[in-house]
Amino acid sequence: MLENLTERLTKALRNLRGVGKLSEENMAEALAEVRQALLGADVHFKVVREFIERVKAESVGKEVLQSVTPGQQLVKIIHDELVNLLGGGATELSPIRPLKILMVGLHGSGKTTTSAKLAKLLKKRGMNPCLVACDVYRPAAIDQLEALGRQIDVKVYSDRGENSAVKIAKRFERQASEDGYDAVIFDTAGRLQIDEGLIKEIIDIKDLVNPAEVFLVADSALGQEAVNVAKHFNEAVSITGVVLTKLDGDARGGAALSIKTVSGAPIKFAGVGEKLDDLDVFHPDRMAQRILGMGDVVSLVEKAQEVVDEKEAMRMAEKLRKAEFDLEDFLSQMRQIKKLGSMGSLLKMIPGLSGVQIGEREEKKMKQTEAIILSMTPQERQNPNILNARRRLRIAKGSGTEVRDVNTLIKQFEQMRKIMKMMKGDGARKMMRNFPKM
Ligand SMILES: Nc1nc2c(ncn2[C@@H]2O[C@H](COP(=O)(O)OP(=O)(O)O)[C@@H](O)[C@H]2O)c(=O)[nH]1
Ligand SMILES: [Mg+2]
Known part of the structure; x- marks a missing residue:
């Protein structure tokens, strides 16, 4: 993902050596490379533009720290802005119990698989989750969820005779809490594209169940389309987070980098494979490291920054003393x-x-x-x-x-x-x- 960014940057930053201050002129080449790499990774063009502006604002006129090169300092600034773009810190699950999670998204995005992955993760954290099959349109969808439930030893509620997802959700929600489950994950149906029927059904389920979390499951391979889907779903049902799936594939990363800015919802989890363990809590800083691939430079600059703070404090202590x-x-x-x-x-x-x-x-x-x-x-x-x-x-x-x-x-x-x-x-x-x- 975004593999060429590191390469492009390294090349462009070579010319920045020996410059005392970062300026618009001496950063121009490096920033042009960053812009190209981001656009090439299918990041939304508006997000790219704002990103470059923020990096400029953070760096122009800044004194370069002792013991690092201007290029290294610029890498750190780019890194920090990438973290911001990805949503800042990692976000956690709601503490409300029972924890009701409504899974929404397009067909094939990974809702059913992710529901099971989440149940497994909650179990690992000592919770007692169950799954509710609300995809009533394809009997195979219920089979799929039940098979997954068996694999992880988690109860799956279903009713093949009922054709209203809303009624199923309500009935089994009550049942789940009577049976002592402290987490209920509702797997819903998707469509090939967003349509009113799909949105209406989700709104109805949401109103009835009042879930603490509404997760949009989005396929990262869809790139900007995944971002539009997130925006749309968020406007309709206020999602609380995004699960970005298939990040193990050859997705170009653009979705991950644009989704927070465009849809307003943070990425909470990342699907990184077909197996039920392949779900990671999403850490913006780790993702930024992966994208940029210059972890050593980033920590080098962080250390130099600490030295400056120490030095300044020492200077003050000396003044105090005198x-x-x-x-x-x-x-x-x-x-x-x-x-x-x-x-x-x-x-x-x-x-x-x-x-x-x-x-x-x-x-x-x-x-x-x-x-x-x-x-x-x-x-x-x-x-x-x-x-x-x-x-x-x-x-x-x-x-x-x-x-x-x-x-x-x-x-x-x-x-x-x-x-x-x-x-x-x-x-x-x-x-x-x-x-x-x-
Ligand atoms: N490689 C990979 N495949 C995934 C991931 N998440 C889901 N899938 C696959 O995507 C396909 C569709 O998943 P499914 O859960 O049925 O999607 P749904 O229609 O939204 O319920 C299945 O073959 C899953 O195994 C992921 O993170 N990585
Ligand atoms: Mg499904």
Whole structure:
């Protein structure tokens, strides 16, 4: 799948060596290759266009990290955007019990097979699933589901005398919960293409059963057609996820890359073979790795990024130690902390403060502090001593806070600086003991 992407990129990125900054010009060739590879893999052209734009926005003008090449950095950006395109993080099954899953999709997409695969997976997770045969149009469909059920030792409810799928669904849903099943998977009929009758039947079943999950089973070999089907089904019955089947075949990958953007529903599982074990939880990052095939480059850049964060934290710690710390540093440090999502780097370097956690309240406070500092002029940030009453009032107004808040912040900052100054001497260790009280 998308095999030539790695090759095309490697070639194009060779020319990016030795460039200090990524720019529209020096990335042009590489991005043209990416565009060609994506279009060649049958990714929707609008998705391709947006993808290229996002990669550009993420990379133009960005300083290239030390110890990696610009090409490597671009690979990482492309990788991250691929992950986004594929839906971000992996999504899990609804926690609602009994877990009712309605399987919908075109004829031959793999609904019946996937129903059995899912039942097997749920069983492995310690659940007690059953299957309901709602494909009433072909007796062979019921035979197929029953045969699969026997293979995995899962109960299959069916009624060959009933010709209303809706009635079957309702009756066996009740039966299943009386029999103590905590997951009920409804296998439904499909058509060769979407038609009103099919949609109506699914809507009726859905309204009656109220399933926690509505899975569209889509054949990845259909490429863009699979994406259109997903969009259509989603508009009609609000699917909660897509199971993309036959990814083991020679599908070009375009469906996987477009389906989230076009249909709005995330891919939850991937069918990767005819056997009942051939169902994978869909992981966007792993898929992106497979598509791009440059896992070593991606982790290299991630490591370089960590080094930069560490270095910056170290520089700040040094400033702190020398008491050269001004409000400008305070602000940039706070942003760093916000970026890291925790007090991480800096606090770990200050004895006594490691292990401090940031909660919601602190976060709000940090936002307020940030707003206050942002309302100061650069001179005020470098030299808080000039902050008289008039300036403080202006800053409070500018940041949507009270003068009281501005005063508190400045007082805290002064205190911190005072402590830092004292720490310069050999009283450092003694002062550290007082630090947590701040
Ligand atoms: N290779 C491969 N074949 C699959 C996969 N999922 C389903 N199939 C095959 O596709 C065909 C149609 O599947 P079926 O479950 O009957 O589709 P339904 O009409 O939607 O119920 C069967 O021959 C399955 O074995 C898959 O992930 N990989
Ligand atoms: Mg079927």
